[in-house]
Structure formats: C-alpha cells, structure tokens
Amino acid sequence: MVTKPVALWGFMGSGKTSVGKALAQKLGYEFVDTDELVAQRFGKPIPQIFAEEGEAAFRRMETQVLSELIQRQRIVLATGGGMPTVPENLAMLRLNALNFYLRVPVEVLYERLATAQDRPLLQGFSDRYFRIASLLAQRERFYTQAQFILSCGRKPPEQIAEQIFAWVRALDDGDDAVTVDLGARSYPVVIGDNLLERLERIFAAVPLSEPFAIIADESVAEPLGEKVQERLQRLGKAHLVTVPSGEGSKSVEQAIRLWQWLADLALPRNGTIVAVGGGVVGDLAGFVAATYMRGVAFVQIPTTLLAMVDSAIGGKTAIDLPQAKNLVGAFHQPRLVLCDLTTLATMPDRPFLAGLAEVVKYGVIADPALFTYLDEQAEWIVRRHPIALRVIIARSASVKASVVVADEREETGLRMVLNYGHTFGHALEAATGFSLLHGEAVAIGMTAEAYLAWRLGLCDREVLERQTEVLRKLELPTHLSQVPDAPPVALDTLMAAMGRDKKRRGTTLRFALPKRLGEVTITDAPVPETLLTEAWEFVFCQ
Incomplete structure (x- = not known):
C-alpha cells in the first residue's frame, strides 16, 4: 500500500x-x-x-x-x-x-x-x-x-x-506508472517489483472483469503463467494456455488454435485476455483479443526488457504470413501493461542487454536526460539494479506513450521517429537469417544511421561518438563482428533487404535520423546509394 x-x-x-x-x-x-x-x-x-x-x-x-x-x-x-x-x-x-x-x-x-x-x-x-x-x-x-x-x-x-x-x-x-493518454481508451503502464504478488488488487483497480484467459509463452508458463493464474483465481475463473516460444508462434495456425480455445471456454465479450511473455506472445494474444468477438479487453504482462519498453505499449498486434512478418494485424490497445521487474532477474544476459538498444533509441530520439542517465548509470543498469531498471523503463514508456498518443495508427508519420536504427536494423536481421537478436540489429542499425546523419550534415560527429560510447558501456554491438556467431553477409544482400523496408515511399527509403541528442528528423528525399554503402561499411569495418 x-x-x-x-x-x-x-x-x-x-x-x-x-x-x-x-x-x-x-x-x-x-x-x-x-x-x-x-x-x-x-x-x-x-x-x-x-x-x-x-x-x-x-x-x-x-x-x-x-x-x-x-x-x-x-x-x-x-x-x-x-x-x-x-x-x-x-x-x-x-x-x-x-x-x-x-x-x-x-x-x-x-x-x-x-x-x-x-x-x-x-x-x-x-x-x-x-x-x-x-x-x-x-x-x-x-x-x-x-x-x-x-x-x-x-x-x-x-x-x-x-x-x-x-x-x-x-x-x-517504489512503484511507478505512465498513462498512455488516449481518452476513453487510456491505460496505465505500471512498473515495480513483485507486482505479480499484488496482481488481483491491480486488476481490481483498473478494473478488469473475469473470466480471465491467460496466454503464456511456454518458457515462462512455470512459474510466471501459473502465478498469474493463481492470483487471478482470487477474482474469479482464470484459465491458462501456453504457446511455443519463438517467432513461429505468430502464425495463423496458433491464432486459430487460440480462437477455438476461447470459444470452448465460452469467454464472454466482457472477459479479459492476459498475455504473459515477450513480444511474440504479446503480439499474438493482442491480435487474438482484437479479433475474438470483434474485440475483448486484454492485458500485457511483458517478461522481457524489450517487450516492457517497446512492443507491449502502443496497441500494435499482428501475426506473420510466409511472405513477411506482421502482415496481418490490428491496432488494439491493452487495458493495462504490467512490468514486474522481478521477472527480468532470470533473463539470460544476451537478450536482456539486447533490450537496452530500444532504451538508447528513446534517449537519442526524444529524451536527452534518459541518454545521460544511461551513460552515467550503465554499470548499474547492466547489473540490473531495480532502481535503475525502474527509471529507464518508466522513461522509455513515457517516450513511447507520447509518440503513440500523437500518432496512434501511424496516419500522420509522427510514429516514424520510432524507426530510428530500424531501417538498417531490419535489413541486417533479414540478411543474416534472423541470427541476430532484434536489439543487437537495432544497436548496429543506430550506429549506421548516426553515421549516415553525420555524413548528410544533419548532426555533429559527437552524436555518433557519444551514442557509440553508451552502446559499448551497455555491452551492445556497434558492428557485426561483435555479435556471437554472426554469419557473413554480402553488401548486395543488405541493400536488397533495405529495398523491401515497409516505411519506404515508392522506391525511396525513409530514415529517422538524429539532428542532436533528443531530436530526430525524417528524411523524404532519396539518400545517395554511395552513402548507404559507406554506412554499411562503417559498421562492418570499424
């Protein structure tokens, strides 16, 4: 209390x-x-x-x-x-x-x-x-x-x-919260320790209605999914199902399976779907919630740092098709995002550190104070100190919330600022067969795009240098050779992957590039291919 x-x-x-x-x-x-x-x-x-x-x-x-x-x-x-x-x-x-x-x-x-x-x-x-x-x-x-x-x-x-x-x-x-301010569809992002131990009181405060349908990643179903079920049973009926770990679960087949499960439960329209896991489960469960009975309430309980600061906030839900990721989806805002810091304690180091890339992104695009905090407190962040984690997750959630409020459905282009590091990063992921974690690819992508911004005269080289220093302090890669077991990749493969970027206009690639720490600009004019090549070489050869 x-x-x-x-x-x-x-x-x-x-x-x-x-x-x-x-x-x-x-x-x-x-x-x-x-x-x-x-x-x-x-x-x-x-x-x-x-x-x-x-x-x-x-x-x-x-x-x-x-x-x-x-x-x-x-x-x-x-x-x-x-x-x-x-x-x-x-x-x-x-x-x-x-x-x-x-x-x-x-x-x-x-x-x-x-x-x-x-x-x-x-x-x-x-x-x-x-x-x-x-x-x-x-x-x-x-x-x-x-x-x-x-x-x-x-x-x-x-x-x-x-x-x-x-x-x-x-x-x-010790708890903190950020409200995603969308009028009648507003919701809080709650950050703190041992939140799952108070889950039934938090759900009652929202309020959220039973019965609860809990969809958990099988890697965290025991004990986290089971704990969520046990706490919610104090409010009423709570059912648990698991989905396999990995991007493969964002599929039509899994969605159909979950729709049928909900139908067998006879989950009513006023029931609540609860996603427990990382971004894959959040995307899948959110899409199922958006489409079952034309939309039911759902809650995000992210258990990875990346999901806490990024995918759980904003209402973008989707499944994949064989042709591409996230081709079938809906905008469906959660009623609550619950970030229990204790769930991060058992995350393996590599995915935890990779999640920090998105936090660095928020500092560069909108929050210089967050960037400075990352620089000064990197040691405590890497060691997962609860106070440091609460600060960076709350600040990240605040930036993400402000962007979502300004451009919820990606209609004005303002949400494009969140793409910093992702045009290069997505291409790198695809060209390497997704052997890199998303955050690793984004860290390298931010390095390439900060270099590109400098070469285009949009920012001083100091922005690139300071960003590189913070990424290294947080043990994130700034070039491909720093990623364990990264496969070799040809430049033409990377350029071809960039050409398929979803944010392009026609054949023109668009970038969110820094002007200074805390401010980015969107490029609409074509960037010379020679500079794109130079930026790729920079993150391969530095």
Whole structure:
C-alpha cells in the first residue's frame, strides 16, 4: 500500500479538495489543501495575495509548502492548479508522490467557475470560457505527467475517491506508472517489483472483469503463467494456455488454435485476455483479443526488457504470413501493461542487454536526460539494479506513450521517429537469417544511421561518438563482428533487404535520423546509394 504522499492535480474547479477529503477519510490519512496552507502562511486570502504580493510570490511560497509536505507520509494533497507547471514542483511531485490528474472537460469547469469571484487568474477576462480553455491548454502538458489520468467529468467525488483508493491500495511506494493518454481508451503502464504478488488488487483497480484467459509463452508458463493464474483465481475463473516460444508462434495456425480455445471456454465479450511473455506472445494474444468477438479487453504482462519498453505499449498486434512478418494485424490497445521487474532477474544476459538498444533509441530520439542517465548509470543498469531498471523503463514508456498518443495508427508519420536504427536494423536481421537478436540489429542499425546523419550534415560527429560510447558501456554491438556467431553477409544482400523496408515511399527509403541528442528528423528525399554503402561499411569495418 502506498504511504508516500498522494497528490491530486488538476485545473481550478476540478474537485481536488472534495475528492481529496473523501479519499483521506477512506485511507485514514491526513488531508492538506496546499492553497489553504499558502493562504495561512501569508495570513490573507489568495486573491489578496495575488493583488498585493503578485503571482511570483505566491508560487515561491507554494514551492516552499510543497517541499515540506512532500517529506511526510500518509497524506493526501490537493495541489493548486498551477503547482505542477513549475519545474521544481513537478520534479518533487513525480519523484516523491503518487500523482493523479483529475481531468474535467472545459464545459464542466466553466459551469463551476462561471461566476466565481475567488479565482484571480480568471478575473478581468470578458470571455471566461475562452480564458479557462486557453489556460487549461497551456497546463495540460504538465498535468498529463501525473502517473494516472482520471476522466472525472461530472462523477461524484466519492466515486473518484474510490477509484484512487483502489490504486493506492494496490501499489507500493517504489512503484511507478505512465498513462498512455488516449481518452476513453487510456491505460496505465505500471512498473515495480513483485507486482505479480499484488496482481488481483491491480486488476481490481483498473478494473478488469473475469473470466480471465491467460496466454503464456511456454518458457515462462512455470512459474510466471501459473502465478498469474493463481492470483487471478482470487477474482474469479482464470484459465491458462501456453504457446511455443519463438517467432513461429505468430502464425495463423496458433491464432486459430487460440480462437477455438476461447470459444470452448465460452469467454464472454466482457472477459479479459492476459498475455504473459515477450513480444511474440504479446503480439499474438493482442491480435487474438482484437479479433475474438470483434474485440475483448486484454492485458500485457511483458517478461522481457524489450517487450516492457517497446512492443507491449502502443496497441500494435499482428501475426506473420510466409511472405513477411506482421502482415496481418490490428491496432488494439491493452487495458493495462504490467512490468514486474522481478521477472527480468532470470533473463539470460544476451537478450536482456539486447533490450537496452530500444532504451538508447528513446534517449537519442526524444529524451536527452534518459541518454545521460544511461551513460552515467550503465554499470548499474547492466547489473540490473531495480532502481535503475525502474527509471529507464518508466522513461522509455513515457517516450513511447507520447509518440503513440500523437500518432496512434501511424496516419500522420509522427510514429516514424520510432524507426530510428530500424531501417538498417531490419535489413541486417533479414540478411543474416534472423541470427541476430532484434536489439543487437537495432544497436548496429543506430550506429549506421548516426553515421549516415553525420555524413548528410544533419548532426555533429559527437552524436555518433557519444551514442557509440553508451552502446559499448551497455555491452551492445556497434558492428557485426561483435555479435556471437554472426554469419557473413554480402553488401548486395543488405541493400536488397533495405529495398523491401515497409516505411519506404515508392522506391525511396525513409530514415529517422538524429539532428542532436533528443531530436530526430525524417528524411523524404532519396539518400545517395554511395552513402548507404559507406554506412554499411562503417559498421562492418570499424
């Protein structure tokens, strides 16, 4: 159970105080309204503080109050509407509290605030609706950094408090979460230790309905699949089936087998499919969930690092055909992604390290702070320290979630940024008969593409050099000779494999290439074949 501060975020009028009081009563925790405490410190009401001292003075006192409260336990905080928009406050809250954004539509906020006289940031505006909408839009990017986003609308405070209470009861202080913010289809990615030991409470918090159909990779069915089944049987009926390990299970035959299994169980539309394993099982179970009875709820419980930071998030599900991978699929978002760090303890070194390539990718394309953390904490990451793993998985999930929200169904091209390292990487996988792990191919692919970006004048060589250094610290390959038992491959074979890349437009290959750490650009103009050859030679000969 969470004992660190539980903080409620949201716009003025979103109900933080009424929800907070109801929640504190249910938990038996202390309740503090930070606005009230700031007013007490000044000895005057907030409108008077703004009028006489100014907003800057109010914000300074707000930060001081938060720095004191954040150190306490068993406390519910109703934060001021602008508190999370201050970087220092945002950092304190994200690091030290379990945070819930109470999202309320503009029209409801306007109903509650239309005649309010105690809101200094709304005074003096002739069009109060527009003022609320514009101020909320400015703050939304801060509010959505809370671990959980709750769509509150006109729900009574007690109902919202009950929902938060379920999560506080289900989680521990060391857990973290990221919400993939897709409106009514939003879902949390929960990261922590020993989550499977609390599985029934977490499922109840979502909430998810029984009966549960658990599809597990046979390599983790004992004990992980069986543990999931045992915990979920506390909520109702839970059935377990296994699928063989390996890409071969992403097949029409396995999908048919699973559809028939679900039909034999008479799984209803309100039942829940649970995937336990790596990316193969997640893709397969997700596709089965998307198509059985035209779509049922499903949960991802990834047990590999690669699946935790990449394939389990985003709703892309698929099976393979003999002609190519992932040709038959659907976009079907999970209801929950559960990353139990203890499942990584028994992963063999090679696939664990390979999974780190996708984490490096996120640092290069969108998160320089994550890249720096990988550089500085590489030793602890390689040794699988739980705190280090929680940090990199949460930061990776945050980047992936932001891209998915911006381009869920790959319609705008924004999701293309996730392809960094993959145009070369996919070609390398195919040309070597998939003898490389995906992460190994991506690491080499990122090296080739960073080299290409430098040669095209898109970035300084320092980007390539820093990336190479971090990949090596994380024991990832930067050229083919570093991969155990990698077969020889001809350049023309690689070039032919690149020509079949799914992201191309006509015959033009498209790349997501770095401009600097944290920013990439998409190339639409043809890249000279001589530079592509040079980039391949770089990762073969360096």
